[in-house]
Amino acid sequence: MLTPTLILALLVTTSVAQNDPLAAIAQALNANGLTAFAGLLPTLNQSAVGQRLFRTLLAGGKLSMFVPNNQALSQVPQDVANNADLLSNIVSYHVLQGNFTDPSRTVTSQNLPNVTIGRTLLNDSSFVQLEGNRSQVLVWGKESNGTVRILNQPNNTTVQNVTIFNDLGIYSIDQVLTPPPSFSQALVAGNTASPGLSTDAALALLNNTSIPGPDGNNVSFTNYLDGPTVKGFTFFIPNNAALQAAQPALASLQGNASAVRVLLGNHIINGSTLYSTTLTNSTSASGETLTFFTNSSGTYVSSGNLSTARITATNVLTKNGVVHVIEQVLVNTQENPAAASSAYNQATSTAPQTAAETGPVSSPTSTSAGNNSNTGSTNGASSTFKNALYSVVVIVGNIVGAAFIM
Missing domain, CATH: 2.30.180.10 (FAS1 domain)
Incomplete structure (x- = not known):
C-alpha cells in the first residue's frame, strides 16, 4: 500500500529549481x-x-x-x-x-x-x-x-x-477514480450498484445472441460490443420490465429474422457516443430517425414516430460508448439501409475533426447539462428484445450483425 509522504516530490529526474x-x-x-x-x-x-x-x-x-x-x-x-x-x-x-x-x-x-x-x-x-x-x-x-x-x-x-x-x-x-470498463462489465456493475437499472435480462439475451466477429467467426453480441471493432456507440437498452411488457408484440416477430435484425438496429446509434447532455435527433443503425424530447415526466426517445420510450437511467459509461436504460422496447421494424450507411460514414468522418471540449460536454444548442432535446441529425440508437426471441435471434445472428455498419 502507498504511504503518504510529507516530503516535497521531485517532479523530474534532476533537481528542480524553486520557480519550476x-x-x-x-x-x-x-x-x-x-x-x-x-x-x-x-x-x-x-x-x-x-x-x-x-x-x-x-x-x-x-x-x-x-x-x-x-x-x-x-x-x-x-x-x-x-x-x-x-x-x-x-x-x-x-x-x-x-x-x-x-x-x-x-x-x-x-x-x-x-x-x-x-x-x-x-x-x-x-x-x-x-x-x-x-x-x-x-x-x-x-x-x-x-x-x-x-x-x-x-x-x-x-x-x-x-x-x-x-x-x-x-x-x-475520497476515492481513486476507475476508468469505464467494457460494455458487459459496465452493465453488471450497474445492476449490482443500482438494482433499479434491471438490465440483466437484456444482458443475458445478448450473451446468447451470436453475430459475426471481426475474424468472421460467430461471437456473442456482448463480446462483439466488448471487442475492439466497435468504436463509439449509443445503446438504449430496455430494462427487465420493458422486455416483459413487450412480449406480445415481440412474439409476433418470432421466426422473422429480418424484422428482429431491424428492431435491434433501431435501438443503436453506431459510430456516435451521445451522452444525456448531447442527445440530438439521430439515425439508428437500421436507418430510422431517433428523436428526443423532454417534459415534466422525463426525457423520451422515439423511433421513427412508431414507438417511444422514457429514458430511466443515463450515462452508463463503457470503454467504447455509452448506455442509456429505457422502460419500453422500441418496437419498430422499419429500416432504411442507405440512411444508416450515410449516417455512420458521416459520424466516422467528422469525429476526428470535432474540437476538444474545454468545459462541460454538451450540444451546441444545449441550455443545461441535464437531459435535453435538439433538432440536428447525426447517427442513431440502441437495444434489445425478449425471452421469447432467444432461439430466433441466435438463428439470425449473421443478419443481426448487419445492424452495425463497420
Whole structure:
C-alpha cells in the first residue's frame, strides 16, 4: 500500500529549481494535505504518458484535477503505484481540460438527476476506444445536500474540498477514480450498484445472441460490443420490465429474422457516443430517425414516430460508448439501409475533426447539462428484445450483425 509522504516530490529526474511550475503544483498539493498524490509525481515522470500529462499542465490554459486524498491513495496496491504507465493512465482520468470551478469556488455541477460531463485526458487505446480517438469522459452531479458525487464508480465518490492554484482547479476526492470498463462489465456493475437499472435480462439475451466477429467467426453480441471493432456507440437498452411488457408484440416477430435484425438496429446509434447532455435527433443503425424530447415526466426517445420510450437511467459509461436504460422496447421494424450507411460514414468522418471540449460536454444548442432535446441529425440508437426471441435471434445472428455498419 502507498504511504503518504510529507516530503516535497521531485517532479523530474534532476533537481528542480524553486520557480519550476511543477514544483509549485507539488507545493500546492502538499499545502492542502494531498501529500500522497504529490509523492506519486516522480513515478509519473518515468512514463511517456506521465510526461505528456506534465507538458499539458505546463502548457498553460485552464485545467481541472480531481485528486484522491491520502486515505484513498493508501488503498492503491503497491504494484499499481509502482507501474508508471498504468498509474499515469489512471491519473489522466482525473484531469480535465477546462475550467470546472464555478464563481462560488465549488465544482461546476448540475443538480441530480441532471449531470455535468467533462472530457478527461485519458485516451490510451488500452483504456478507451471512442470515435475519433476521443478521450474518455467523467460524469458527476450535485446531491440535494450540496455534495458533489462522481458517478459510474465502484465506490461512492464525493468531492471533499476545492483549491484554486493559478488556472488549475484542484478538487480533493475520497476515492481513486476507475476508468469505464467494457460494455458487459459496465452493465453488471450497474445492476449490482443500482438494482433499479434491471438490465440483466437484456444482458443475458445478448450473451446468447451470436453475430459475426471481426475474424468472421460467430461471437456473442456482448463480446462483439466488448471487442475492439466497435468504436463509439449509443445503446438504449430496455430494462427487465420493458422486455416483459413487450412480449406480445415481440412474439409476433418470432421466426422473422429480418424484422428482429431491424428492431435491434433501431435501438443503436453506431459510430456516435451521445451522452444525456448531447442527445440530438439521430439515425439508428437500421436507418430510422431517433428523436428526443423532454417534459415534466422525463426525457423520451422515439423511433421513427412508431414507438417511444422514457429514458430511466443515463450515462452508463463503457470503454467504447455509452448506455442509456429505457422502460419500453422500441418496437419498430422499419429500416432504411442507405440512411444508416450515410449516417455512420458521416459520424466516422467528422469525429476526428470535432474540437476538444474545454468545459462541460454538451450540444451546441444545449441550455443545461441535464437531459435535453435538439433538432440536428447525426447517427442513431440502441437495444434489445425478449425471452421469447432467444432461439430466433441466435438463428439470425449473421443478419443481426448487419445492424452495425463497420
